[in-house]
Amino acid sequence: MNYFKESLLQLLGRDPTRPTEEDKSPEVKIIHFRKKGEKYDREAVQKEHADHDSKKWLRRRWITLILVNLLFVLSYALDIQLLEGALTASRFFGFHMADLNSALQVTLAYKHMLINLVIGTATIFILWFLLGGRTFCSWVCPYHILSEWTEWLHLKFVEKGWVKDHDFHRGTRTVLYFIFALLAFFTGYTVYEAISPTGIVSRALIYGPGLILLWVGFILLIELLYSRRFWCRYACPIGLTYGLVGQISPLRVIYTVDNCHHEGECRKVCLVPHVLDTVIKGKATDTEVPIGADCTRCGLCIDACPTNSLKYNFKGLNKLL
Amino acid sequence: MSKKKLSKPLAEKARRRFLRSLGLGAAVIGSSLVGFYPVLTQSAPRLRPPGALKEQEYLASCIKCGQCVQVCPVEAILLGDLEDGMGAGAAHIDARVQGCDFSCDGLQCVLACPTGALSHDTDYPHQIHIGVARIDKPKLCLAMQGKGFKGKVRDPSFTGKFRYNEIDRWNPIPVRDRDFDLEICDLCVIHCPIEIRIAQCDAGKPPSGDTNQCPPQHAIELRPMVSSDGIKRLEPIILDGCVGCGACEMVCPTEPAAIVVDMESILAEG
Numbered sequence: 001m002n003y004f005k006e007s008l009l010q011l012l013g014r015d016p017t018r019p020t021e022e023d024k025s026p027e028v029k030i031i032h033f034r035k036k037g038e039k040y041d042r043e044a045v046q047k048e049h050a051d052h053d054s055k056k057w058l059r060r061r062w063i064t065l066i067l068v069n070l071l072f073v074l075s076y077a078l079d080i081q082l083l084e085g086a087l088t089a090s091r092f093f094g095f096h097m098a099d100l101n102s103a104l105q106v107t108l109a110y111k112h113m114l115i116n117l118v119i120g121t122a123t124i125f126i127l128w129f130l131l132g133g134r135t136f137c138s139w140v141c142p143y144h145i146l147s148e149w150t151e152w153l154h155l156k157f158v159e160k161g162w163v164k165d166h167d168f169h170r171g172t173r174t175v176l177y178f179i180f181a182l183l184a185f186f187t188g189y190t191v192y193e194a195i196s197p198t199g200i201v202s203r204a205l206i207y208g209p210g211l212i213l214l215w216v217g218f219i220l221l222i223e224l225l226y227s228r229r230f231w232c233r234y235a236c237p238i239g240l241t242y243g244l245v246g247q248i249s250p251l252r253v254i255y256t257v258d259n260c261h262h263e264g265e266c267r268k269v270c271l272v273p274h275v276l277d278t279v280i281k282g283k284a285t286d287t288e289v290p291i292g293a294d295c296t297r298c299g300l301c302i303d304a305c306p307t308n309s310l311k312y313n314f315k316g317l318n319k320l321l
Numbered sequence: 322m323s324k325k326k327l328s329k330p331l332a333e334k335a336r337r338r339f340l341r342s343l344g345l346g347a348a349v350i351g352s353s354l355v356g357f358y359p360v361l362t363q364s365a366p367r368l369r370p371p372g373a374l375k376e377q378e379y380l381a382s383c384i385k386c387g388q389c390v391q392v393c394p395v396e397a398i399l400l401g402d403l404e405d406g407m408g409a410g411a412a413h414i415d416a417r418v419q420g421c422d423f424s425c426d427g428l429q430c431v432l433a434c435p436t437g438a439l440s441h442d443t444d445y446p447h448q449i450h451i452g453v454a455r456i457d458k459p460k461l462c463l464a465m466q467g468k469g470f471k472g473k474v475r476d477p478s479f480t481g482k483f484r485y486n487e488i489d490r491w492n493p494i495p496v497r498d499r500d501f502d503l504e505i506c507d508l509c510v511i512h513c514p515i516e517i518r519i520a521q522c523d524a525g526k527p528p529s530g531d532t533n534q535c536p537p538q539h540a541i542e543l544r545p546m547v548s549s550d551g552i553k554r555l556e557p558i559i560l561d562g563c564v565g566c567g568a569c570e571m572v573c574p575t576e577p578a579a580i581v582v583d584m585e586s587i588l589a590e591g
Contacts, residue, residue: 075391076391081391084388084391084392084433085386085387085388085391085435086385086386086387088384088385088386088410089384089386089388089435089436090386090388091388091433091435096435098384098435099384102384102385103384106381106382106383106384106436109381109382110378110381110382110436111381112382112437114435114436114437114441116435116436116437117384117435117436117437120435166341167338168338168341168342168345169338169339169342171342172342172345172346175346176346176349176350179346179350180353183350183353187357188377188378188380188381189356189357189360189377189380189381189407190380190381190383190384190385190407191353191354191356191407192353193384193385193410194353194356194406194407194409194410195349195352195353195356199385199410200409200410203385203387203400203410206387207387207390207400210400210402210403210409211402211403211404212402212403212409212410214403215352215403230345234342234345235345235349
């Protein structure tokens with residue numbers, strides 16, 4: 001199973017495949033063999049985690065997310081015309097930008113594409129292609145941060161036994177993606193845009209709150225009481241759109257198997273833990289494995305890892321330098 | 322991938338998850354379809370900003386970014402909320418709160434629109450069709466009663482703005498900053514942006530020095546009424562040049578407004 005196909009199928013909702021022995025490189029086989037003989041020192045690993053406690057990328061990401069959204073808000077509030085519009089479509093110093101999923105919905109519904117929208121869509125495509133696709137989700141989407149805070153509370157509730165977490169099939173998002181695309185095309189209305197928490201929260205921040213925030217509150221309530229991060233994981237078509245961009249993006253998280261303890265802390269903090277299937281002992285197909293397209297490049301796993309086995313990587317940049 | 326038969330509890334778990342996922346999908350799609358209700362029943366009809374395409378095309382193409390909101394000098398443009406359904410986040414105008422007075426001259430909202438929901442084929446104010454004004458409450462109309470108007474327009478909560486060329490060529494000011502003293506009320510006519518433009522053109526000073534800005538048709542005029550009681554009454558007559566900007570509805574001093582703007586989309590359906 002090659003990386004491209006595996007990454008794409010996981011993005012669309014299939015469970016990770018168990019790599020066969022033929023899939024693995026001779027080098028990684030040596031490492032796996034070596035690790036088989038090693039004893040897992042639970043206490044030492046726990047201590048390593050306790051000493052590590054890093055929030056470097058979390059801090060950077062939250063600051064970025066807040067700054068980007070604040071830039072939208074201040075541009076309008078102070079009339080400085082830096083970043084006009086909302087996340088669905090905007091102008092940065094007069095240069096058009098358009099959210100890829102919003103642009104897709106409008107194009108399918110309206111069946112025309114104005115040059116401004118073409119420019120805006122191309123700009124945003126190139127931007128997120130360079131930055132990793134679903135990077136949009138964790139570094140920019142204002143719903144994401146609300147959802148992250150709700151998730152923190154949800155996990156507390158689960159710990160206390162007040163609520164139970166329910167998962168869904170990840171393919172649900174792919175099915176919804178096609179249904180929303182078909183609805184836009186056949187009804188001529190941008191159906192998803194009407195319920196998109198990303199657009200709703202972005203507009204509420206910039207133009208003031210409305211009753212429609214009740215819908216966002218309702219989704220958050222379900223995430224709190226019923227299913228961890230269900231909107232981002234199983235429903236949001238924006239995530240799939242940017243995931244497809246991330247599929248071909250050079251910026252991703254890369255896993256180095258050598259020093260990994262395989263304790264699985266990274267998978268616990270991950271929004272999309274299936275992409276980290278490769279960190280399970282014996283599963284890595286090479287000494288270095290790039291993490292798949294569904295990864296939001298949020299860096300929580302990088303923060304969680306005490307052995308530096310997970311890192312950001314820009315494909316080809318190391319060779320260039 | 323090897324197909325192993327799942328153990329009974331695992332199979333049950335998978336079955337439950339499948340049903341849950343089906344439920345989730347149906348709930349998300351179902352919720353999104355609720356948005357069709359206000360659109361199909363027209364429970365919240367809206368005036369759209371200048372240059373807006375036909376209602377259905379408009380809602381198809383509006384990307385809900387609010388760039389038109391940001392450029393409007395009189396802040397006439399609002400965004401739809403929950404009650405607008407599919408129109409949530411799409412731009413509209415509430416003429417009574419703030420009409421479009423074209424004080425931007427160049428139809429800035431149209432220029433700002435990234436998708437062409439506000440059609441870029443629109444260049445001049447007289448080309449737009451937001452709606453058409455209509456005398457909704459003739460009995461309230463001061464001119465039709467032969468009455469004048471003195472003082473400030475509407476109640477203190479009214480925040481509407483208008484650009485008065487004779488006061489400030491560039492900046493709109495609150496309408497309530499002005500005191501009027503009219504022998505017979507003609508507020509709707511003196512605030513009509515189309516009539517103002519025609520007057521400028523007639524005086525040889527078209528807006529921005531561009532004769533293309535001159536509207537070809539009048540929008541509103543006051544005509545003397547025949548009355549038996551000897552009182553001099555005037556009736557506002559809406560003419561073909563009316564674009565539905567809503568300035569007249571905004572400044573109409575009666576409560577409710579004697580003159581209102583009807584939506585183009587509803588007019589089209591008769």
